[in-house]
Amino acid sequence: MTFDHRDAGPPAAAWDSLVTGLAELRLPGSGDRLVVVAAHPDDETLGAGGLLAAAARHGCPATVVVLTDGEASHPDSPTHRPHQLAALRRREVYAAVAATAPDAEVQLAGLPDGRLAEHRDELTAVLEPLAATATHLVTPWDGDRHPDHEAVADVGRELAARHGCRHWQYPIWTWHWDDPAHSVLATYDLRRVSLHDTDRAAKRAALACHTSQHSPLSDEPGDEALLPPSLVGAAERDGEVFVVGPAQGTEPAATPVAYFEQLYAKAADPWGLDERFYEQRKRAGLLAALTRPRFRRAFEPGCATGALSAELARRCDDLVAWDAVDTATAATANRLRDAANVTVATGRIPEDWPDGEFDLIVLSEVGYYCADLGRLTERVLGSLAPDGVLVACHWRHAAAMHAHTAGEVHGALGVSLRAVVSHVEDDFLLHAWTRTGESVATATGIVR
Incomplete structure (x- = not known):
């Protein structure tokens, strides 16, 4: 760590100019699954206690994973040995989670405090099955200047990309060591979850449960309280801040059009869309993910040779099919x-985008070629009808010309929408999202 918890740190109000006015994240609801990961007991409360409370209010099932018992919090304590601290902090975290999300499952992994980077395989083994079913994976921020936080965030990023869930990261110690006037956070994509009064009250109650951290263990030297006013003040805000995107200037370049032109110069159907069983099966799966039998107007960028376009045309009153390469169109x-x-027209997304509204947008094997996923998401949300469906399907294996992974693409696209279809295979991700998250059975009256 490159900071001292005994320093005063900036007052919470000094951060107002940075955290006020941030775009809101859509809260997970009953159709989602929230997994909040803490490196130590109290991380879950300081960074995401309000989110847990708000998600519980909206009926979202949640799991809280605490990877260490926090036994190294008071290394010089004359009254508590590490195993005693571990037992105390385990009790505290159970009580804290009960205060914010009473129905949440709590998992304690018992990995060594301060040494998570040395136990990456065990960390991954704990989180992998949870990430596989999560819609939201929430971890500490990798820029928090704490080695355990960095290790957890790194594994979380990898698993979110692998399984296609959202990855939100919460700063904790950054509010203590950073300079609000020149904050490193200002270079990142920050979002906010506004908290209802009941959520803030639940978070305050949860923080009170972590007595070993905000109050002295005894009057003896080495038993001092650990949480500085800067952290407690940050936890009192009426909203929680999450890092949802990389630092500015780190985005990869878009795949050049010349790359695709070279592929078509060598083969009329570079990906074997018509002949390969893999492509036929994947296309059938995508069509099965469409949540209605018919659509008014659809947009399919990256149409290639039109194999999927032909199927979509049968289910749409109007279809706009684009590709960046003239040979493909x-x-x-x-x-x-x-x-x-x-x-059919030539156009390169997200720089180009057709006019008008669509009740179906299909992004099949095209999103990871776009450098600016934020702009792509803006384009989608700006043209998706209130009853519209967004479907995305992307190859999961590494590819040199992909600016992003499939998980990164789907994570960005789903930030402000609700998943109604989620299918994960070793080879590809397939998701369908709507603005409401209404299931097909509900929409068609089977479930009332």
Whole structure:
């Protein structure tokens, strides 16, 4: 660590200019699954206690994973040995989670405090099955200048990318050591969860449960309280701040159009969309993920040779099919030359985008070529109808020309929408999102 908890730190109010006015994150609800990961007991409360309370109010099932028992919090304590501190802090975290999310499952991993980076495999083994079913994976921030926080965030990022869930990171010690006037946080994509009065009250009650951290263990030297006023003040805000994107200037470059032109120069169907069983099966899965039998107007960028376009045209009154390569659009136009409801054009997303509203947007094997996922998400949300469906399907294996992983693409696209279909295979991710998250059975009256 490169800070001293005994320093005063900036007052919470000094952060107002940075944290006020941040864009709001959509709270997870009953159709989601929230996993909050803490490196130490009290991290879950300081960084995400309000989120846990708010998610519980909205019926979201939650799991809280505490990776260490925090036994190294008072290394010079004359009254508490590490095993006694561990037992005390385990009791505290159970009580704290009960105060914010009474129905949440609590898992204690018991890994060594201060040495999580040395136990990456065990850390991954604990979190992997939870990330596989989570819609939201929430961890400490990797820039918090605490080695345990960095290790947890690094594994969390990898698992979120692998399984296609959102990855939100919460700062804790940053509020203590950073300079609000020139904060490193200002270079990151920050979002906020506003807290209802009941959420703040629940968070205050949870923080009170961590007595060993905010109050002295005894009057003896070495038993002092650990949480400085800067952290307690940050926990009192009417909202919680999360890092949801990388530092500015670190975004990869978009895949150049020349790369695709070279592929089409070598083969008329570079990916074997018509001949490969893998592509046929994946296409059938994507079509099965559509939550309605018919759509008014659909947009399919990256149409390639039109194999999926032909199927979509049968279920849409109007279809707009785009590709960045003239050879591809020519092939699609030729394939669908008798389909009067299809408009084929050349365009590169997200820089280019068609006018008008769509009740279906299909991003199949195209999102990871876009450098600016924030802009792509803005484009989607700006043109998706209130009853619209966004479907995305992307290859999960590493590829040199992909600016992003499948998990990163799906994580960005789903930030402000609710998942209604989630399918994960070793080879690809498939998700469908809507603004409401209403299931097909509910929408068609089977479930009332």
